[in-house]
Amino acid sequence: MERQFFNSKEKRNFINQIKEQYGINELNLDYVFMKDQKDKVYIISNKLKEINQKDFNISSYGLYFARDIGEIRLSVEGSQIIGEYAKKNIIELDESLLKKWMQGLDITMDSDQEGFVLIKHKNNFYGCGKYKNGIILNYVPKERRVKFE
Numbered sequence: 001m002e003r004q005f006f007n008s009k010e011k012r013n014f015i016n017q018i019k020e021q022y023g024i025n026e027l028n029l030d031y032v033f034m035k036d037q038k039d040k041v042y043i044i045s046n047k048l049k050e051i052n053q054k055d056f057n058i059s060s061y062g063l064y065f066a067r068d069i070g071e072i073r074l075s076v077e078g079s080q081i082i083g084e085y086a087k088k089n090i091i092e093l094d095e096s097l098l099k100k101w102m103q104g105l106d107i108t109m110d111s112d113q114e115g116f117v118l119i120k121h122k123n124n125f126y127g128c129g130k131y132k133n134g135i136i137l138n139y140v141p142k143e144r145r146v147k148f149e
Helices: 008-022 046-050 076-085 095-102
Strands: 031-035 040-045 063-069 071-074 090-092 115-121 124-132 135-137
Touching: 008 031, 008 071, 008 076, 008 115, 031 046, 040 046, 063 076, 071 076, 071 115, 071 124, 076 115, 076 124, 095 115, 095 124
Parallel strands: 090 115
Antiparallel strands: 031 040, 040 063, 063 071, 115 124, 124 135
16 A cells, blocks of 8 residues: 655644643654555654665555544554643543553543543553543554453
C-alpha cells in the first residue's frame, strides 16, 4: 500500500491537532510522517526518509502511530510517545479495569471527558479509546489482546 509523506504544512497541522486534543504546550516530534489510503499515519526516523524503497526489498517501514479520522486516534505506541506530554483527555485505570482493557473490553465509567482519551495505569500508557456516554470504546487490536485466566 502506497504511503504519502506529509509536507511541512501537513505535519505542522497534524502536530497542532495532537497538541490541541491532548492539552500539550510544547511537542517536538522529530520524525517523518506518512499516511496511507486508510488514513493510518506512520512515523519513521528522519534519517530513513532518504532511503529509496526500490533499492531494497522492504515490504513495509514505519511505526503505526495514529489514525487521522477528523480526531486523532493514537495507536498503543503513539500513546506511549505522546502520553508523557499530555495534560488532558487522560483516563487512569486501576489494575482490574486495565485487565479488562487489555482483554479488548469496553470500560464503563463516569468521566467529564469526551472524545478520544489516553488510557493510563500508573506511569504507563496503553493506547487510546473513545469516551462516549459513560463508556470507553476499546480499540486494542485483536492480535494484541491479553487473555487472563
